[in-house]
Amino acid sequence: MKVSIIGASGYTGSELMRILMNHPQVELAHLTARSLAGEIIAEHFPIFTGYLENKTFVEMDLDQIKKDSDVVFICLPHGHSMSMAKELLGSVKVIDMGADFRIKDINTYEKTYQVDQLAPELVDQAVYGLTEFYREDIQNAELIANPGCFSTNALLALMPLVKNNLIDPQSIIFDAKTGISGAGRSANVDNLLAELGNSFKVYNPLGHRHIPEIEQELNFQSSDPTMIQFTPQLLPTERGIYSSIYANASQETSTEALHDLYKDFYAGEKFIHILAPGQFPNLKAVKGSNHCHLQIQFDERTKRILVFSSLDNLMKGASGQAVQNMNLMFNFEESLGLESSGLMP
Numbered sequence: 001m002k003v004s005i006i007g008a009s010g011y012t013g014s015e016l017m018r019i020l021m022n023h024p025q026v027e028l029a030h031l032t033a034r035s036l037a038g039e040i041i042a043e044h045f046p047i048f049t050g051y052l053e054n055k056t057f058v059e060m061d062l063d064q065i066k067k068d069s070d071v072v073f074i075c076l077p078h079g080h081s082m083s084m085a086k087e088l089l090g091s092v093k094v095i096d097m098g099a100d101f102r103i104k105d106i107n108t109y110e111k112t113y114q115v116d117q118l119a120p121e122l123v124d125q126a127v128y129g130l131t132e133f134y135r136e137d138i139q140n141a142e143l144i145a146n147p148g149c150f151s152t153n154a155l156l157a158l159m160p161l162v163k164n165n166l167i168d169p170q171s172i173i174f175d176a177k178t179g180i181s182g183a184g185r186s187a188n189v190d191n192l193l194a195e196l197g198n199s200f201k202v203y204n205p206l207g208h209r210h211i212p213e214i215e216q217e218l219n220f221q222s223s224d225p226t227m228i229q230f231t232p233q234l235l236p237t238e239r240g241i242y243s244s245i246y247a248n249a250s251q252e253t254s255t256e257a258l259h260d261l262y263k264d265f266y267a268g269e270k271f272i273h274i275l276a277p278g279q280f281p282n283l284k285a286v287k288g289s290n291h292c293h294l295q296i297q298f299d300e301r302t303k304r305i306l307v308f309s310s311l312d313n314l315m316k317g318a319s320g321q322a323v324q325n326m327n328l329m330f331n332f333e334e335s336l337g338l339e340s341s342g343l344m345p
């Protein structure tokens, strides 16, 4: 099967190449770049030495891409995918890594991202690619809106509680730390190691753009309004998201009962793991892998439920989950190409 990547020279695009070069069913077709078009990939990304040595980044040619591909991943900043998807769909399936089709309410999308929704007719058709929750729709989808990295982290951690009405939705505090690659490869000076190394800071605490996406998906499962408090923070590390989530319990419970609930809820899920009691997620254990690690506890003293969650923003938070979705769309084993573990040490 032929796969093209638009924006292959960015972080999600290069992560897709890293996964797909070892995928037994995939042949990489067009790997487009803007500033690096015409350049040899392995000369700019040494991880591809020995793998993609003869491949070059090419300029984007949608007509040619339509002819030469079965599926196209769009790895561009938001705002670009709407017109592109309109042109591609009908000839190929599309997986959009950005936010253009994630938010079903057009006004909310336009207000959050400060761009016009140029393809409103595609918004309903797009399937939100949170794999564990939309499997059947994804299998039949032509267009996937791949979720945001923080959104994936929050939703995987919170869904069991919200679906079972175990928390007051308005009490949710989502305190999340992310590695720098979340900002993309062309990020500005604030994201240089010299600025962030041995440091730590909050950004955008009053209205991060993933909030509407998270609330949309949580409200799908609950009649209560959700008003999530989300504080994103930048960690001086290259990749990974670690979140601590707090919410008021709506009834008396116990750590043991919550643990059993999560185990049942995610039973059979290859990439979602409820850690043994007493173990906590850590970033290194998930970096480079498509896994999400969760721990859950009930604080008897405060009557709050605590969930701790970690994943790799470029894997389960982006390109790994996108490949999981591609596998479903083409009837491959869902975990094909995604078998790698995290790192040790």
Ligand SMILES: NC(=O)C1=CN([C@@H]2O[C@H](COP(=O)(O)OP(=O)(O)OC[C@H]3O[C@@H](n4cnc5c(N)ncnc54)[C@H](OP(=O)(O)O)[C@@H]3O)[C@@H](O)[C@H]2O)C=CC1
Binding pocket: 006, 007, 008, 009, 010, 011, 012, 013, 032, 033, 034, 035, 036, 074, 075, 076, 077, 078, 097, 098, 099, 147, 148, 149, 181, 182, 183, 184, 185, 186, 187, 313, 314, 317, 318
């Ligand atoms: N990074 C992450 O952790 C996650 C990112 N996403 C989303 O995925 C998408 C891609 O993100 P990411 O890979 O991090 O971004 P990067 O900044 O790393 O890469 C963006 C890519 O798009 C190209 N590009 C940028 N602007 C234009 C333009 N105007 N026209 C054509 N090409 C352009 C860049 O080319 P050039 O290098 O020449 O500028 C590069 O190839 C975004 O929508 C992002 O929000 C989703 C989940 C997680």
Ligand SMILES: CC(=O)N[C@@H](CCC(=O)OP(=O)(O)O)C(=O)O
Binding pocket: 097, 098, 099, 147, 148, 149, 150, 178, 179, 180, 181, 182, 183, 184, 210, 232, 234
């Ligand atoms: C560190 C950093 O800046 N991270 C990004 C999250 C990247 C992501 O998931 O992005 P999209 O929703 O844009 O696809 C942010 O906070 O906006």
